[in-house]
Amino acid sequence: MRLVLLGPPGAGKGTQARMLETQLGAPQVASGDLLRNAVREKSALGIEAKGFMDKGALVPDELVLKLIDARLRERDAQKGFILDGFPRTVSQAETLAKMLDARSEKLDRVIAISVPDEEIIKRISGRRTCRECGAMYHVIYDPPRNLNLCNSCNGELYQRDDDAEDTVRMRLQVYAASTRPLLEHYERLGLLSAVDGIGRTEEVSGRILSALGRGLKAAAAKGTA
Numbered sequence: 001m002r003l004v005l006l007g008p009p010g011a012g013k014g015t016q017a018r019m020l021e022t023q024l025g026a027p028q029v030a031s032g033d034l035l036r037n038a039v040r041e042k043s044a045l046g047i048e049a050k051g052f053m054d055k056g057a058l059v060p061d062e063l064v065l066k067l068i069d070a071r072l073r074e075r076d077a078q079k080g081f082i083l084d085g086f087p088r089t090v091s092q093a094e095t096l097a098k099m100l101d102a103r104s105e106k107l108d109r110v111i112a113i114s115v116p117d118e119e120i121i122k123r124i125s126g127r128r129t130c131r132e133c134g135a136m137y138h139v140i141y142d143p144p145r146n147l148n149l150c151n152s153c154n155g156e157l158y159q160r161d162d163d164a165e166d167t168v169r170m171r172l173q174v175y176a177a178s179t180r181p182l183l184e185h186y187e188r189l190g191l192l193s194a195v196d197g198i199g200r201t202e203e204v205s206g207r208i209l210s211a212l213g214r215g216l217k218a219a220a221a222k223g224t225a
């Protein structure tokens with residue numbers, strides 16, 4: 001299954017992608033995680049990307065595409081993947097389609113998770129991320145068992161620099177201007193399913209799985225899958 005999860009920052013794409021990994025047998029490929037790894041490793045690409053990320057702006061396509069292209073060539077992504085945070089613009093979506101076409105592959109489905117802006121600000125300002133495994137918590141809605149330590153790997157939890165409220169507002173503006181037009185793009189291609197992102201994690205993944213079932217059935221009926 002080749003899947004894209006779309007939605008504003010804080011919509012739960014990362015959490016959902018991780019839950020779906022086992023159910024769909026495909027790895028999560030998160031452009032934000034790939035970029036944060038590059039920043040942590042202080043690679044030339046990471047150093048260049050950091051300035052854009054700290055402001056909440058989009059990192060230039062050539063940098064992001066290099067990371068995504070390399071990741072999608074890895075063995076575990078050959079049979080499928082769950083893209084999270086990529087594509088973020090219509091131009092990235094077009095490049096992705098070309099990349100897949102060159103391998104005689106195509107996307108199966110795009111799921112757009114929707115959550116209102118004010119809910120997003122509440123979610124992100126309390127968000128804590130594990131430095132080691134990337135797992136996410138919320139200080140009020142989903143606190144870790146031990147203060148500031150990850151339940152799964154005991155790694156240190158931290159607040160991402162770009163999760164500060166001002167930067168989140170900037171990221172929401174970038175989403176509205178650059179990423180929201182992607183919804184129409186994928187709708188036109190008959191690939192989009194919209195899912196309400198409010199509710200417990202399991203409820204939202206249940207909605208995603210039923211949307212996937214309906215979407216794939218409809219595509220098969222039209223002969224596009």
Ligand code: AMP
Nearest residue numbers: 031032052053057058059064085086088
């Ligand atoms: P995320 O973890 O998806 O919220 O991404 C964190 C930051 O990484 C974003 O605010 C951007 O600065 C950068 N980023 C992640 N994915 C992309 C992308 N597909 N295109 C450009 N910048 C990206």
